[in-house]
Structure formats: structure tokens, C-alpha cells
Amino acid sequence: xxxxxxxxxxxxxxxxxxxxxxxxxxxxxxxxxxxxxxxxxxxxxxxxxxxxxxxxxxxxxxxxxxxxxxxxxxxxxxxxxxxxxxxxxxxxxxxxxxxxxxxxxxxxxxxxxxxxxxxxxxxxxxxxxxxxxxxxxxxxxxxxxxxxxxxxxxxxxxxxxxxxxxxxxxxxxxxxxxxxxxxxxxxxxxxxxxxxxxxxxxxxxxxxxxxxxxxxxxxxxxxxxxxxxxxxxxxxxxxxxxxxxxxxxx
Numbered sequence: 001x002x003x004x005x006x007x008x009x010x011x012x013x014x015x016x017x018x019x020x021x022x023x024x025x026x027x028x029x030x031x032x033x034x035x036x037x038x039x040x041x042x043x044x045x046x047x048x049x050x051x052x053x054x055x056x057x058x059x060x061x062x063x064x065x066x067x068x069x070x071x072x073x074x075x076x077x078x079x080x081x082x083x084x085x086x087x088x089x090x091x092x093x094x095x096x097x098x099x100x101x102x103x104x105x106x107x108x109x110x111x112x113x114x115x116x117x118x119x120x121x122x123x124x125x126x127x128x129x130x131x132x133x134x135x136x137x138x139x140x141x142x143x144x145x146x147x148x149x150x151x152x153x154x155x156x157x158x159x160x161x162x163x164x165x166x167x168x169x170x171x172x173x174x175x176x177x178x179x180x181x182x183x184x185x186x187x188x189x190x191x192x193x194x195x196x197x198x199x200x201x202x203x204x205x206x207x208x209x210x211x212x213x214x215x216x217x218x219x220x221x222x223x224x225x226x227x228x229x230x231x232x233x234x235x236x237x238x239x240x241x242x243x244x245x246x247x248x249x250x
Contacts, residue, residue: 022221023221024065024088024220024221024222024224024225025066026065026066026067026068027056027060027065027066027067027068027088027089027222027225028067028068028070028086028087028088028089029053029056029067029068029069029070029087029088029089029090029091030069030070030071030073030078030081030082030087030089030090030091031048031052031053031069031071031078031090031091031092031093032075032092033045033071033072034164034165034186034190035050035092035183035186036050036183036185036186036189036249037050037051037185037246037249037250038050038051038052038092038110038112038183038212039051039052039053039071039091039092040071040186041071045071045072046071047071048069048071048091049249050092050249051092051109051110051212051245051246051249052091052092052109052110052212052214053069053071053091053092054245054248055091055109055214055233055236055242055245056069056089056091056214057069058232058236058241058245059229059232059233062232063225063228063229063232065222065225069091070087074141074142074163075140075141075142075143076141076142078090079142082103082215082217083102083217083219084219085217085219085220087217087220088216088217088220088221088222088223089214089215089216089217089220089222090103090214090215091214092212092213092214093105093144093212093213093214093215094112094144094145094146094147094210094211094212094213095147095210095211095213096144096146096147096150097147097151098150099144099215102218103215103216103217103218104215104216104218104223104226105213105214105215106213106214106215106216106226106229106230106233107213107230107233107234107237108211108212108213109212109213109214109233109242110211110212110242110246111209111210111211111212112183112209112210112211112212113183113184113206113208113209114145114146114149114181114182114183114206114207114208114209114210115181115182115183115184115187115202115203115206115207116132116179116180116181116202116203116205116207117169117172117179117180117181117182117187117200117201117202117203118172118178118179118180118200118201118203119172119173119175119199119200119201120198120199120200120201122178123201123203124203125205126203126204126205126207127205129148129149129152129156129207130156132152132156132157132179133156133157134156134157134158135157135158135178135179136157136158136159136160136176136177136178136179137153137157137158137159137160137177137178137179137180137181138159138160138161138162138167138168138171138172138176138177138180139153139159139160139161139162140161140162140163140164140165140168141161141162141163145181145208145210146208146210148208149181149207149208160176160177165182165186165187165190166190166193166194168180168182168190169187169190169191169194169196169200170194170196172200173194173196173199173200180200181207184202187202214229
């Protein structure tokens with residue numbers, strides 16, 4: 001074999017694994033494992049549950065694309081893996097100004113209402129963000145409460161980071177924070193698990209309603225399916241399929 005052809009052959013042989021690695025062979029997905037009804041899991045974190053995971057499964061199945069969902073990853077680690085292209089998708093994420101240039105956002109798949117929770121006896125009338133100025137708030141590490149509130153937090157609210165919703169509620173109960181901002185479904189289950197349902201209450205007025213999206217890594221080889229998946233989400237919204245999925249969890 002001529003030297004030139006041999007060099008070409010060796011180059012192709014060496015690069016073959018890297019070329020195949022860039023193919024979208026399986027859609028790898030993660031998300032929260034405790035965010036009801038959006039994205040959560042069973043107790044031993046072996047089964048993904050919730051609206052976002054079910055939508056992701058249906059999209060992948062419709063496109064005949066194998067899918068692997070990992071619900072065991074901590075949120076901050078999963079987002080880092082998405083940044084690095086080690087994950088293809090996060091199921092169940094709010095749009096924020098900071099995230100808009102980092103990821104590709106699907107059309108909304110549902111909305112999520114965030115409410116304010118306080119220790120019983122510390123209730124107050126909530127009208128707008130300014131009613132929260134100066135209060136202490138625990139945030140789940142690496143998460144967002146929506147773009148507008150995220151911006152307000154930076155200037156007006158004292159925050160600490162925790163890893164779980166249970167930690168948020170436990171710290172609220174002993175006075176280490178003043179408020180918890182969480183969706184009613186997750187909060188209700190968390191308080192039930194901690195036996196704190198009688199000690200922590202939800203304020204009457206919802207704080208904000210956030211659209212929920214699937215987001216895609218720009219480094220993912222599966223990003224070529226982004227437009228097709230968005231078209232399917234649009235179709236599912238129009239034909240009522242998204243409502244069917246949402247109603248199963250609400």
C-alpha cells in the first residue's frame with residue numbers, strides 16, 4: 001500500500017471512535033428528582049416521574065430515538081454535565097436571562113406556580129416582591145426561581161444555599177430562614193414527609209407563575225433533533241396531548 005494511502009487509512013482508523021462518539025445514539029436526560037409534579041422519582045431514584053420526563057420520553061419514542069434518564073444526579077452536577085456536553089437534555093427548567101445564551105430552550109411544556117411558605121404565626125400579606133425585601137431565603141444549589149425574581153434576590157434578599165427541599169423546610173421550621181419559595185405540590189409532600197404540615201403554612205397569593213421547558217446542550221450531537229422536538233411539542237399542545245399528560249399528575 002502506498003505511504004499516502006496508508007497514512008489516510010491510519011488517520012481514519014484512529015479517528016473512527018471520535019466520529020462515532022459524536023453521533024446521537026442515545027438521548028441522555030436528567031433533571032430534578034424531587035420537583036412534583038414536574039420532575040421527580042420514586043423513593044429509590046430508579047424511576048423518573050412527572051410531566052417533564054414523560055414529555056421527554058414521548059418525544060424520543062416518537063422520533064425512534066433511544067433515551068436514558070438519570071434521576072440520581074444532583075442538580076448542580078447535572079447542569080455542569082449539560083454545559084460540558086456530557087448530558088443532552090435537562091427536563092424541567094425555567095428560562096432565565098443567564099441561561100438563554102447557554103442552552104436551547106424548547107417551547108413551554110407546562111407552567112409552575114411558586115408560592116411563599118412561612119412558619120405558622122409568621123404569616124404576612126404578600127402583594128409584590130418588595131414585601132420580601134430583607135427576608136432570609138434558602139435556595140436549592142444551582143436552581144432558579146425565575147428570571148425576574150432571580151434578579152430581585154440579588155439586591156434585596158439574604159440567601160443561603162442548600163441541597164434539598166427537606167433542608168429548606170427544616171431550616172424554616174427552626175428559624176434559620178424566613179421564607180421558602182416552592183411549588184405547592186413539592187411543598188405539600190415535603191412537609192408531609194417531615195411531619196411539619198401543621199407548623200408551616202402557605203401564603204394565599206402565588207408569588208409567580210413560570211413556564212417550564214426542556215433545555216438542550218449546544219454541545220450535544222442530539223441537538224439536531226431540536227427543531228423536530230419543538231414541532232412535536234407544538235403539535236402536542238394543539239391536539240391536547242400535553243393537557244392529558246399534565247392532568248395525570250395534577
